[in-house]
Amino acid sequence: MKNFKDITGRLLIVAIAICMVAGTAVSKAQTGGALTPEKINAALDEAYTKFKDVTEGKNADYIKELARVDPKIFGIALVTADGQVFTKGDITSMVSIQSISKAFVMAQIIEEQGHQAIQDKIGVDATGLKFNSIVAVEEHRGKEINPLVNPGAIAATSLVNGADSAAKWKSILQFQSDFAGRQLSLNVPVYISEAGDNLRNQAIAHLLLAYGRMYFDPAEATDIYTKQCAINVSAKDLAIMGATLANGGVNPVTKKKVVSPQTVMYTLPVMATAGLYDDSGIWFYNSGLPAKSGVGGGIVAVCPGKFGIAVVAPPLDEAGNSVKAQLAIKYIVEKLNANPYLIQPK
Ligand code: GLN
Numbered sequence: 001m002k003n004f005k006d007i008t009g010r011l012l013i014v015a016i017a018i019c020m021v022a023g024t025a026v027s028k029a030q031t032g033g034a035l036t037p038e039k040i041n042a043a044l045d046e047a048y049t050k051f052k053d054v055t056e057g058k059n060a061d062y063i064k065e066l067a068r069v070d071p072k073i074f075g076i077a078l079v080t081a082d083g084q085v086f087t088k089g090d091i092t093s094m095v096s097i098q099s100i101s102k103a104f105v106m107a108q109i110i111e112e113q114g115h116q117a118i119q120d121k122i123g124v125d126a127t128g129l130k131f132n133s134i135v136a137v138e139e140h141r142g143k144e145i146n147p148l149v150n151p152g153a154i155a156a157t158s159l160v161n162g163a164d165s166a167a168k169w170k171s172i173l174q175f176q177s178d179f180a181g182r183q184l185s186l187n188v189p190v191y192i193s194e195a196g197d198n199l200r201n202q203a204i205a206h207l208l209l210a211y212g213r214m215y216f217d218p219a220e221a222t223d224i225y226t227k228q229c230a231i232n233v234s235a236k237d238l239a240i241m242g243a244t245l246a247n248g249g250v251n252p253v254t255k256k257k258v259v260s261p262q263t264v265m266y267t268l269p270v271m272a273t274a275g276l277y278d279d280s281g282i283w284f285y286n287s288g289l290p291a292k293s294g295v296g297g298g299i300v301a302v303c304p305g306k307f308g309i310a311v312v313a314p315p316l317d318e319a320g321n322s323v324k325a326q327l328a329i330k331y332i333v334e335k336l337n338a339n340p341y342l343i344q345p346k
Pocket of ligand 1 (some may be wrong): 099131132192201263278293294295296320
């Protein structure tokens with residue numbers, strides 16, 4: 001009797017093992033399989049070749065220094081949540097981070113003051129309007145905006161812990177550096193160029209103050225915000241920043257805990273609804289990935305639990321989003337079956 005039980009027990013284990021292997025084979029066949037280095041490299045190579053000669057779009061020129069950046073820069077980087085780095089093209093050229101910094105300052109505020117502070121003091125609703133819209137502020141008397149468009153971003157910067165401007169700036173630069181896993185620095189010409197010409201952002205900050213939604217001196221907050229936008233990054237830096245979000249707040253390359261998993265949990269949804277300004281809907285519809293763009297030409301997207309991906313290519317479309325970055329990231333996400341909403345029925 002004992003032998004019989006042993007044999008049936010063993011058969012059962014073998015049967016379960018076969019089912020598990022078969023199940024994985026089926027789900028891999030359906031989803032295109034696991035993310036192997038070969039597949040990732042092939043996807044990056046293909047995207048690079050396919051889009052490198054695209055000439056659509058135009059460098060931002062309302063910040064004069066951005067018009068001078070080489071429009072041919074085209075770098076792609078993907079960093080997995082376990083820290084493997086894949087790159088293609090120009091990943092040494094630096095561009096200013098611009099609005100991409102907003103997502104990471106948002107995470108910093110959540111980390112420092114809790115997620116409710118963002119909801120109560122700024123808002124988490126997409127405005128559906130241009131990133132520097134004054135109407136968006138006026139419409140809801142400073143409410144119902146979000147930290148990823150200029151008004152909410154300047155308000156977020158005004159909330160950063162620190163007794164004075166210098167302390168706030170130091171702390172922002174440190175957070176962004178921790179996300180990137182190396183000491184980032186300021187692109188001084190870009191900062192000077194924008195600081196001398198940011199009356200619109202100053203106006204937004206003062207309007208928010210009038211509505212009681214600015215939490216530090218508005219001129220100083222705008223100045224720190226302008227600095228934060230002028231931090232220099234490469235595609236690889238941005239991909240590591242994205243991978244830190246993809247990995248629940250721990251930088252997968254340096255292993256440093258930058259923010260908590262809960263902070264990431266509250267940051268990604270706003271990137272999904274408002275990360276590409278008034279084109280956020282069309283982006284999310286086509287990629288399923290929370291992302292953030294900047295007028296310097298970078299876009300970073302996050303595949304939760306899997307990877308961060310970033311592209312730097314300066315020419316922008318009408319909404320202010322890099323043309324090539326959108327094309328390349330969408331292509332790679334599709335190739336890797338990485339849209340989290342691609343669900344295989346059980
Ligand atoms: N510094 C830029 C601005 O405030 C950032 C805008 C952007 O990247 N969309 O206008």
